[in-house]
Amino acid sequence: MGKKLDVLDRSSFIEKLRNLVKIISDNKQGCCFGLNGFWGSGKSFVLEKFEEEIREIQSEETGDNRYFIFHYDCWKYDYYEEPAIAIIAAMLDATDRELNVFTSGQRDVAKRAAWETTKETLKAVASELCKNKVGIDLVEIATNTIEERIKEEDNSFDSLYGFKRALEATRKGIQEIADRKAVVIIVDELDRCLPEYTIKVLERLHHIFTDLKNVIVIVSMDKTQIEHSIKEIYGEINVDKYLRKFISFKVNLDNGKAGQYIKKYETYTSMFEFLQGEEQKVEKFFSDIMSGLDIRTQERIFNKAETIHKLICNDEIKDSSIMTFEILFLTIALKTKFNSVEWLISNSYYPNYEGSLGKSYYNMMKEYEKNASDRLQSINDNVYIRDDIIGKTFFWIASLYSEYQDGACRPYYYGKQAKERIEIARRFAAFIDNIDCD
Secondary structure, eight states: OOOOOOTTOOHHHHHHHHHHHHHHHHTTOOEEEEEEOOTTSOHHHHHHHHHHHHHTOBOTTTSSBSEEEEEEETTTTTTSSSHHHHHHHHHHHHHHHHHHTOOSOHHHHHHHHHHHHHHHHHHHHHHHHHHHHHSSOOSOOOSOOSSSOOOOOOOTTOTTHHHHHHHHHHHHHHHHHHHHSEEEEEEEOGGGSOHHHHHHHHHHHHHHHTTOTTEEEEEEEOHHHHHHHHHHHHOSOOHHHHHHTTOSEEEEOOOOOOOOHHHHTHHHHTTEEOOTTHHHHHHHHHHHHTTTOOHHHHHHHHHHHHHHHHHHSOSSOEEHHHHHHHHHHHHHHHHHTOSOOGGGGOSSOOHHHHHHHOHHHHHHHHHHHHHHEEEEEEETTEEEEOSSHHHHHHHHHHTTTSOOBTTEETTEEOOSOOHHHHHHHHHHHHHTTTOOOO
């Protein structure tokens, strides 16, 4: 599988994130901060690319990799009732993955030894957690424990005593690892968990990692969703104050502005023929009309367009303006929650559409329509549409609301043979209510 495309141009943001972590680790500080972004803004992609990049950063002092990197997917590990055990299990899994990539080369010997030591420490931690939480030792280990086995004492007065001691052992183990080199723990998919589990994860992150030196925890979060979870459990409380208990600060990720549409959605765009110079126009057009939509919503639009197009068309490669028509139609319909796009080709003012789209977006679309036609030429009161990809896009829109006669669909005159493409446009529009690709 090839590398994922950075369609939102997140490289500069990832660089800032990388530099931030370097500054924190240079000072041997412990820190937990949030990567905050709305659902669909691409947080997981950013963290994936960030992990790839910092995994290879060398320490100037040792020549070894600078960080121990661990990824904890809360959603993936939520079958563990106790998040502390889930966190250590995720760290052990990450350690195994790291060990599996080493070769027998001389440079890898020291790196492998560091990860093997880390694994033994984490196994000992897991042993203490499981034994004290559920009453049995689920990790088969007899040596290399972090501290001497906790002596049996009569602590019936405190049923949580054993687990409290296990958490202390966990903190000690993590600190041992961080004393060798900086530990970076990525916490992803927190906002997908049920409210009660979300709170438990935050509490355990606090219990385990607070005040540990050289340990950096990055929590991927949609603050709006986290707020819902907190209020569902605790009612109307000061959410910001509550979150400051766990998270020192937040780094905000916006929705970005996508690009590379033709390559990202190649299974769809390959069904169309591009004339010279059209690809650049398509990229700009898609970037403009997709503004304000998160990446997952954009994916839904292209997925639906591809599905409908395959249903209504044969395998013959089609004019690229059919593609821009299909994406424009679906995007406007989604944004306005209404399947009529007739307002796009009208000279009238539509305040309701301006309200739902926003003034700048509404004006942008009107400007596109204006530039798609040659107002200086007309025939039978129909203005000449330009014979380019954008001009034809608007002609196919007009064909949904006007009969095709003598080369015209009001208010445009095209003059070239267009019957087949008009039929495609009409069949496409007829299906958008019946096909759901979510």
